Amino acid sequence: MDSSEKWFALGPAERAVQEEAASLTAAVADISAEADAMSEIHPGMREALRASGLAGLMVPAAYGGRAETVDPLTVCLVREVLMKGSSHLDSMFALQGIGSYAITVGGTDAQRAQWLPRVASLETLAGLALTEEHAGSDLKNVSTTVTEKNGELVVHGEKAFISNAGAADFFVTLVKEDLADGPGLSLVLVPADAPGVSTRPSPELIAPHVLGDVTFDGVVVPPEARLGAPGKAMSLVLSTLAVFRVSVAGAAVGLATGALEEAARHARTREQFGRPLLKHGPVAQLLADSWNDVEMARLLTYQAASFARQDARAALNRSSMAKVAATEAASRVVDRSVQVMGRWGLIANSPIERYYRQARPMRVYEGASEVLKLGIATTLCAELDQAPPAR
Structure with a gap:
């Protein structure tokens, strides 16, 4: 279902880290539901994330991380995979970067040396x-x-x-x-x-x-x-948002993908009126519209993350666009998926019901859609003002 390899030509390094994240989510699949229902850190999830070494992506190599700098595209790709498997795992991973990035870009050498290696190893949250x-x-x-x-x-x-x-x-x-x-x-x-x-x-x-x-x-x-x-705090806050806002879009794409896969499996196997749900036109339309939403959100997200990889602050508006588009798409996809599954989509603590509840807050945190749209529209008009007049 993922066509990003053809469309985006992600390289071997990106594919490798996606596989690492997939291995991690598979390893914790048996505790994901339990962790996602908790409002405190799940020790098993923390240990699994620590052992994976993925938290090292949130810290520069000079302080125990895995790359020279924190890479928005890599973070985005990992969050896409983790969120599909567990919102608890995704949140723990993301917050290691969101909470520490101001130290990375604005801290003294002593502050970085004191805190960042412990963030990378997950010794410190x-x-x-x-x-x-x-x-x-x-x-x-x-x-x-x-x-x-x-x-x-x-x-x-x-x-x-x-x-x-x-x-x-x-x-x-x-x-x-x-x-x-x-x-x-x-x-x-x-x-x-x-x-x-x-x-x-x-x-x-x-x-x-x-x-x-x-x-x-x-x-x-x-x-x-x-x-x-x-x-001068807002400069550091904006630097953090510039790197990590687009990763929310990545997580939303992962959530939408997971929900759509649940609905598609149900539509293939559930029969009504003597044939699978997939053979009923309205159901097929819900699935097709959802796949369109997922792929459009993925393309915009990967594009924004690639821009952010080059210059995160300059790409902040595109990251905002991706965050709005992907989180709004995720809400539509999950809602359609519940509709496809009927009563099976309403069972408490089922995968699709968890996706449904997890999707709604994503349109609020790290910039509510309406707030981000104000900035997007302002940037659009400013760019038009600067453009040469049409002939």
Whole structure:
């Protein structure tokens, strides 16, 4: 069903890492349903991911990783395979990069040496603490603060709906700071075991996820805990999004592929009115429309990831397009797949029901579709303004 080899000419290295990811998902198939129902780290999944070495893709080779730099296309390809097998496994893999990338691009040599090898080996779990109760997409509205006192940094505030909260060993934390030229946003690396850090579970989601709220109650860290320059946090945040947003599209393609395969198998074997469902025109149309959606989403995702491989920041708009297209397509595909399977698609904790619940949050996190569309439309109009007039 996957035509990407013909259409995209992925090389031997890309194919090899896809096979590694497929071997991993096959090895944990018997615990996937159990893990996907958990809101805390599944130890068996963590050990399997650690043993696979795939987390090393999230860290440069100089600090224990597998390649010279973190490659958006490779990450995207791995997430596609992992999400098809287990959302828990995919999330654990993705968050190692999402939570640590600001250290990779903005940390000091000492910070990188301290944290990145442990991220690569999965000894340490990473966390990125951006959102708050009143600051989701509007990150400039964060209220968590950092102040300098007696030569140290003091962090106050609360973060909400933070992935890996309660499991992460550190939080790359977005804070507001009063600077000489006015308030600015900074990043501070806060160890999870620092005095004053506490976590509590967030409300349970429709698709279980390791998620929680984090409180920083006068947390004292040294000045060396800064990531990047004061007031320059958004540059590092955007760098993280530029590399990893397109990987959400990859995960969505994997989810849609898994759902479609479930529906296609059912349509081939389930008989109604004396013939397989596949021979009924409306069912065939649902399957055909879904395959079209999967392949279009895959092509746009691979294209965006390839652009991001060359220049992630310059390709951010294409990554946003891929994220919107793939997550919206996944929702359509899963909905049609449930329809094809009828009552069999409604059984709690079946593969298709899990896909159905997992698809919906993907249109919200790491940039809700409507928010991303605003940026996409703005970029479109700006490019038209710069284009020479038509003759």
